[in-house]
Amino acid sequence: MFKTTLSTISRLFASSFDPATYTPPQGVPSPTEEHTLELYKFDTCPYCRRVMRTLNDTGLMHRTTLHDVRKDTKAMEALLELTQNSQVPCLVISGTPLLESKDIKHWLLAYNYHHQDQHT
Numbered sequence: 001m002f003k004t005t006l007s008t009i010s011r012l013f014a015s016s017f018d019p020a021t022y023t024p025p026q027g028v029p030s031p032t033e034e035h036t037l038e039l040y041k042f043d044t045c046p047y048c049r050r051v052m053r054t055l056n057d058t059g060l061m062h063r064t065t066l067h068d069v070r071k072d073t074k075a076m077e078a079l080l081e082l083t084q085n086s087q088v089p090c091l092v093i094s095g096t097p098l099l100e101s102k103d104i105k106h107w108l109l110a111y112n113y114h115h116q117d118q119h120t
Contacts, residue, residue, distance in 0.1 A: 039092070
């Protein structure tokens with residue numbers, strides 16, 4: 001009974017994300033086009049780890065430039081100049097910042113969906 005209840009609850013809260021129909025937030029480049037990717041992060045941030053796991057799982061890690069804001073003061077300065085804050089993770093998509101790990105994860109999954117033949 002307990003397992004069934006947890007299973008039901010898990011299904012209710014499961015993401016129904018579909019990378020084929022994903023629409024990025026306003027002002028964020030479309031994942032259907034080719035882009036340069038940069039990620040501002042630091043290693044102990046759990047939200048950064050979520051994004052890093054997505055980069056690994058999708059095979060996009062090798063084409064993403066990583067900037068550790070705790071180890072590189074110039075990276076922190078660049079992030080501050082770009083976003084006017086120090087929030088990580090921050091995925092920079094061809095010069096446009098995207099914040100929030102869930103939004104970044106969804107964008108990366110959609111990008112992978114549309115370009116998987118190019119980086120697998």
